[in-house]
Amino acid sequence: MAEISTNRLKEGMTTQSEVVDKHGHTLIRANEEISKNHITLLKMWGVTSVTVKDSIKELDLDQLKAVYSTSIIDDLAIQANTKLRFIPEDNQVYSFLKKTFIEAEAKRSK
Amino acid sequence: MSLTPEDLIEKCPDLASLPDVYHKLNEAINSPSCTTGIISRIVSHDPSLTLKILKIVNSAFYGFPHEIEDIPQAIVIIGLQQLNDLVLAHSIINLFENKKTAPFSLEEFWKFSIASGLEAKILSSYSKQKSNDRIFVGGLLHNIGKLLMATAEPDLYEVCCQVSRDHNLSCFDAETKVFGFSHMDVNRVLMKSWNIPQSISEISSNYLTPEVSNELETESNFILVAHGICSALGLGTTGEIFLPEISDANVRAIQLNTAQLEESLIPLHEQFSEVTNTFLG
Numbered sequence: 001m002a003e004i005s006t007n008r009l010k011e012g013m014t015t016q017s018e019v020v021d022k023h024g025h026t027l028i029r030a031n032e033e034i035s036k037n038h039i040t041l042l043k044m045w046g047v048t049s050v051t052v053k054d055s056i057k058e059l060d061l062d063q064l065k066a067v068y069s070t071s072i073i074d075d076l077a078i079q080a081n082t083k084l085r086f087i088p089e090d091n092q093v094y095s096f097l098k099k100t101f102i103e104a105e106a107k108r109s110k
Numbered sequence: 111m112s113l114t115p116e117d118l119i120e121k122c123p124d125l126a127s128l129p130d131v132y133h134k135l136n137e138a139i140n141s142p143s144c145t146t147g148i149i150s151r152i153v154s155h156d157p158s159l160t161l162k163i164l165k166i167v168n169s170a171f172y173g174f175p176h177e178i179e180d181i182p183q184a185i186v187i188i189g190l191q192q193l194n195d196l197v198l199a200h201s202i203i204n205l206f207e208n209k210k211t212a213p214f215s216l217e218e219f220w221k222f223s224i225a226s227g228l229e230a231k232i233l234s235s236y237s238k239q240k241s242n243d244r245i246f247v248g249g250l251l252h253n254i255g256k257l258l259m260a261t262a263e264p265d266l267y268e269v270c271c272q273v274s275r276d277h278n279l280s281c282f283d284a285e286t287k288v289f290g291f292s293h294m295d296v297n298r299v300l301m302k303s304w305n306i307p308q309s310i311s312e313i314s315s316n317y318l319t320p321e322v323s324n325e326l327e328t329e330s331n332f333i334l335v336a337h338g339i340c341s342a343l344g345l346g347t348t349g350e351i352f353l354p355e356i357s358d359a360n361v362r363a364i365q366l367n368t369a370q371l372e373e374s375l376i377p378l379h380e381q382f383s384e385v386t387n388t389f390l391g
Binding site: 003008010013052053082084085087088092093095097098101105108 | 369
């Protein structure tokens with residue numbers, strides 16, 4: 001989880017805890033996906049930051065295979081596992097770096 | 111007899127010290143009678159340095175809306191310490207100019223280093239965790255020990271990469287096996303020889319073990335995470351086969367989440383080419 005400023009808040013992020021205004025009134029419940037209206041509401045009530053859950057767009061290998069080729073993406077997934085061998089796999093930063101590596105290399109292969 | 115980091119410096123005597131302008135500037139900045147006029151005169155004495163500083167302050171690296179036309183104006187806007195760090199960055203890049211390195215090229219090395227410094231700076235701007243404003247130069251120099259190893263002993267550094275690949279060893283372990291010390295040890299010795307402020311040396315020489323940096327643990331974490339991202343993106347290279355160990359705890363320590371790491375790639379891509387060309391051009 002991380003506290004981020006309302007200006008950096010994006011639609012689709014999920015609140016970690018309840019968001020309240022300065023009087024303690026609930027503006028958004030916990031575990032709620034943030035919408036465009038929520039962001040407007042927060043700005044209107046002067047809420048400057050919100051705690052959101054860690055999330056990144058999942059690595060979608062099938063989607064990448066449709067754009068590049070199956071063999072390239074399969075090969076890059078194997079390379080990524082080797083390159084990231086010192087990073088614990090159950091960490092979010094592992095998934096993020098794997099996705100970053102595969103996407104960057106796939107783009108380069110074009 | 112085994113090799114020491116000092117032996118590497120001895121093998122390249124022209125890399126042992128930084129140009130006079132950097133030391134003069136440092137001395138003037140630390141003097142109680144320092145004025146903008148004195149600093150401007152020191153910098154302006156070197157026309158190519160002046161031109162470079164103005165190019166950098168007018169680039170995407172700072173992104174100021176108006177053109178900065180001279181050094182006195184630059185000092186007012188970026189401050190003395192930032193000016194000093196830019197002179198340091200320029201002096202070190204120049205020092206290695208035309209050196210032969212292996213197994214990575216000088217250009218690839220600097221691309222990776224500039225990208226890491228830039229990414230560390232971007233990440234620190236996203237975080238609520240307060241960090242030292244020397245983070246860019248710390249990131250830029252975090253692998254400088256490797257550059258000296260690859261300049262003084264290119265064949266041995268090639269062996270190092272081979273050992274890392276063949277035995278699945280981290281870069282740090284392979285270096286320790288082949289050289290008897292790591293690039294972090296070389297960083298410290300080289301920065302001492304250059305008389306670089308302790309804070310920069312600490313930030314950049316402990317990035318693989320941020321927990322030992324004490325007060326500068328946050329900065330070292332920023333550099334470790336930036337290193338991992340730039341390495342995954344393949345922005346330049348320092349011959350490293352595997353990424354260093356990074357965990358969610360390192361990301362949490364700088365009060366960021368993976369969504370923010372992902373967001374940081376946008377400004378990194380936007381600024382990388384221009385900033386690299388400005389520093390290296």
